[in-house]
Amino acid sequence: SAVISQKPSRDICQRGTSLTIQCQVDSQVTMMFWYRQQPGQSLTLIATANQGSEATYESGFVIDKFPISRPNLTFSTLTVSNMSPEDSSIYLCSVGSRQHNNEQFFGPGTRLTVL
Amino acid sequence: GDSVTQMEGPVTLSEEAFLTINCTYTATGYPSLFWYVQYPGEGLQLLLKATKADDKGSNKGFEATYRKETTSFHLEKGSVQVSDSAVYFCALKGSSNTGKLIFGQGTTLQVKP
Numbered sequence: 001s002a003v004i005s006q007k008p009s010r011d012i013c014q015r016g017t018s019l020t021i022q023c024q025v026d027s028q029v030t031m032m033f034w035y036r037q038q039p040g041q042s043l044t045l046i047a048t049a050n051q052g053s054e055a056t057y058e059s060g061f062v063i064d065k066f067p068i069s070r071p072n073l074t075f076s077t078l079t080v081s082n083m084s085p086e087d088s089s090i091y092l093c094s095v096g097s098r099q100h101n102n103e104q105f106f107g108p109g110t111r112l113t114v115l
Numbered sequence: 116g117d118s119v120t121q122m123e124g125p126v127t128l129s130e131e132a133f134l135t136i137n138c139t140y141t142a143t144g145y146p147s148l149f150w151y152v153q154y155p156g157e158g159l160q161l162l163l164k165a166t167k168a169d170d171k172g173s174n175k176g177f178e179a180t181y182r183k184e185t186t187s188f189h190l191e192k193g194s195v196q197v198s199d200s201a202v203y204f205c206a207l208k209g210s211s212n213t214g215k216l217i218f219g220q221g222t223t224l225q226v227k228p
Contacts, residue, residue, distance in 0.1 A: 031214040042204065043159075043218045058215075092159065096214050104208075104216055106151075106159040 002027055002095050004107035012113045013083055020079045021110045023093030028073035030097040034066070037090040037109070046091075049076040083114045117142040117209050121219035124202075128195055128226050136190040136203055136222045138179075144210030148172075148181055148188040151204040153221075159204070162190075195226045 003026040013019050023032065032049040046066055047055040055068040070076040080087050093107040122137040140146065150162040150172070163172030165181035165188065172179050177192045188205060205219040 033215060042220045043216075045215050045217075048213065048215060094159075094216075103161060103164070104214070105161070108158040 001103075002029060002097075002105045004093060004095060004105060006093055006107040006110050008110060009108065010111040010113075012115060014115055015084055017083055018079055018081045019083065019112060020077050021091055021093075023076045023078070023107055025074045025095050028097070029095040030073075031095060031104075032070060032076045033094045033096075033104070034068060034076070034078045035092045035094060035106075037092060039088070043092065046078070080112065083112075085114045088112060088114045117146065117207060117217050119205050119207055119217055119219035121203075121205050121222050123220075123222070125223040125225055128224070130197055130226055130228050131194045132226075134190070134192040134195045134199075134224065136205075136224070138188045138190065138205035138219060140186050140188065140205075140207050142186075142207055142209055146207040146209050148179070149206045149208070149216070150177070150179055150188070150190050151206060151218075153202040153204065155201065162203070195224070197226045197228055200224055200226045
């Protein structure tokens with residue numbers, strides 16, 4: 001399986017600020033995704049991070065609010081911009097590749113609280 | 116669009132009881148189906164999967180069978196342990212090859228000694 005790390009593991013932020021979350025994988029992967037898990041809720045896909053091109057966003061999520069970078073096959077960042085308390089969630093990075101039978105593995109998550 | 120529906124929790128059982136968590140799905144084509152587990156304070160882990168009709172996924176005593184006729188993928192375990200207490204998520208990956216997962220709402224299982 002792929003080993004995924006995320007930084008930071010948690011943060012408490014003020015309204016109106018931005019936070020960038022990093023996702024690092026121990027091997028090259030084809031696919032990287034960012035999910036949000038709001039308190040007591042299920043996981044919702046924010047976007048697919050594409051290497052070398054703009055991310056593909058799901059309905060309800062926009063690049064201005066959640067800019068994503070993926071400079072190579074092992075690293076991605078998600079920024080939560082102009083935060084409000086409604087952005088308080090766990091943000092998870094996941095990866096998949098043919099090497100791992102296209103299974104998806106999840107990072108430990110970043111727990112964000114916005115005051 | 117594709118969707119997954121799980122039975123609502125929480126589910127509370129005594130140790131060694133039989134567990135069923137229902138999961139049904141709506142999808143076009145032939146999706147792959149998954150159960151993920153989230154133990155308290157930990158990340159999401161793949162528990163088992165099935166990629167085609169009538170496949171049975173199994174792991175750690177848990178089983179689920181891909182039933183296309185009833186569009187279901189119910190999770191079962193014959194004898195639960197306290198250590199099985201966690202949140203269980205049913206998910207599907209559509210046949211469109213985008214790779215993205217669609218999750219059910221999650222079911223909390225609490226096993227009491």
